[in-house]
Amino acid sequence: MxxxxxxxxxxxxxxxxxxxGSQADIKLVFEKLDADTGIAKEKIETNSFKAATTNSFSxxxxxxxxxxxxxxxxxxxYLSSEGKSQGSNQNIALISGSYDVYAIDSEGRRYGxxxxxxxxxxxxxxxxxxxxxxxxxxxxxxxxxxxxxSLSLASTGTNTILQSGEVSLRVSRLGMLNNSIAFYPVxxxxxxxxxxxxNEYLPTDSKYLSTALQLSKNNDLLINPLxxxxxxxxxxxxxxxxxxxxxxxLLLLVDGNQQNLYSSYSAANPFGASQFLSIATGDGSxxxxxxxxxxxxxxxxxxxxxxxxxxxxxxxxxx
Numbered sequence: 001m002x003x004x005x006x007x008x009x010x011x012x013x014x015x016x017x018x019x020x021g022s023q024a025d026i027k028l029v030f031e032k033l034d035a036d037t038g039i040a041k042e043k044i045e046t047n048s049f050k051a052a053t054t055n056s057f058s059x060x061x062x063x064x065x066x067x068x069x070x071x072x073x074x075x076x077x078y079l080s081s082e083g084k085s086q087g088s089n090q091n092i093a094l095i096s097g098s099y100d101v102y103a104i105d106s107e108g109r110r111y112g113x114x115x116x117x118x119x120x121x122x123x124x125x126x127x128x129x130x131x132x133x134x135x136x137x138x139x140x141x142x143x144x145x146x147x148x149x150s151l152s153l154a155s156t157g158t159n160t161i162l163q164s165g166e167v168s169l170r171v172s173r174l175g176m177l178n179n180s181i182a183f184y185p186v187x188x189x190x191x192x193x194x195x196x197x198x199n200e201y202l203p204t205d206s207k208y209l210s211t212a213l214q215l216s217k218n219n220d221l222l223i224n225p226l227x228x229x230x231x232x233x234x235x236x237x238x239x240x241x242x243x244x245x246x247x248x249x250l251l252l253l254v255d256g257n258q259q260n261l262y263s264s265y266s267a268a269n270p271f272g273a274s275q276f277l278s279i280a281t282g283d284g285s286x287x288x289x290x291x292x293x294x295x296x297x298x299x300x301x302x303x304x305x306x307x308x309x310x311x312x313x314x315x316x317x318x319x
Contacts, residue, residue: 005030005099005113005125026111028149030092031100040100046092048106102138103127103147111147112138123151150278167242167311172234175292175306180225182216182251183239189247192265203267212251212268213258221248225256250276252307254292264288271296277304287311 025048031040103111111127129144171181187195192203194212201208216222220241229235242248250264252275262268262275269275273296277289289304 004033005101005116005123007094007096007099025106026103026147028092028103029101030094031102032095033098033100035097044092044094101125101127102130103149105147109144110138111144112140114140114146125149125151167239167244169237169239170234170310171229171237172308173229173231173306174308175290176231177255177292177306178225178228179290179292179307180228180253180256181223181290181307181309182213182253183219183221183242183248184212184215184251185219185243186247186249192249192263192267194249203263203265208268209251209261209263212249212263213261216251225253250288250309252276252290252292262292262294270294 027048028046030044032042032044033039034041101113105111110130112130113125114128115126116123125148127147127149129141129146130138131141131143133139173179184194187193187200194201194208194215196211196215196218201211205211213222221239223237227235227237252262254260254262262273264276266272266274271294273294275291275295277291278287287308287310290307290309291300291304292306293300
């Protein structure tokens with residue numbers, strides 16, 4: 001018997017990532033259940049996507065601070081993730097309702113949902129191999145490796161548990177470029193819509209990135225590149241002007257260039273590329289891994305550790 005996955009409101013874009021376990025390519029299937037009969041009436045499938053080559057970022061296994069480069073274990077595992085692809089992503093839209101969730105791998109094996117865990121602005125799930133019993137129903141099988149999947153929204157989420165009056169970040173760096181980051185307020189957590197001077201912009205709009213940068217400047221949330229860490233280093237950065245009661249997106253300024261921007265809302269990026277991965281910390285704070293080369297290009301190693309950004313001083317409920 002599988003767990004049900006409940007979506008409380010429509011979500012335009014969820015990033016799905018195959019974190020660990022079986023290394024076979026998979027596709028993820030969401031079967032929407034009729035509210036009255038409980039029978040599947042609609043099926044939403046992702047394209048086939050690859051697993052990560054390392055489980056360093058597996059959200060079901062991480063402990064608080066696991067990847068923060070300020071301790072013996074965390075520092076070692078953060079450094080050892082260099083050059084290891086974190087797998088491919090799939091963006092999907094889900095409408096509110098209850099779903100049966102399962103995965104099908106490249107050899108036709110089915111994996112049913114067995115474990116769900118909310119973490120930061122996403123959900124971690126564990127799927128196990130299924131088989132049909134004599135009555136034709138899917139039941140757990142002891143064979144095969146489980147699969148870990150993470151689902152995340154692009155935004156940093158909305159904070160409801162303010163722990164201090166000042167938000168601090170621990171930023172660690174394994175990329176060669178002198179990147180910087182900026183936070184910007186979003187009007188709608190799910191779509192990433194932003195508002196400036198009464199005008200609304202969605203991530204698909206051509207002026208979205210430049211407007212997001214202007215919002216960041218207006219709110220003094222553009223981090224000075226001189227404050228960012230050196231290669232293989234870590235720094236703590238205070239954000240005195242970040243309002244933790246509202247949602248924010250993240251911008252990456254590639255090599256500090258204000259004309260070369262990527263957003264945590266992938267629809268704003270070329271080819272819809274995901275440059276930020278939301279990583280579970282186990283304590284409710286947010287952590288993002290950043291890839292500074294376009295993740296859909298051959299130049300990218302897709303290890304998402306060029307920058308690692310983790311919050312302290314407040315927690316995120318996630319959505």
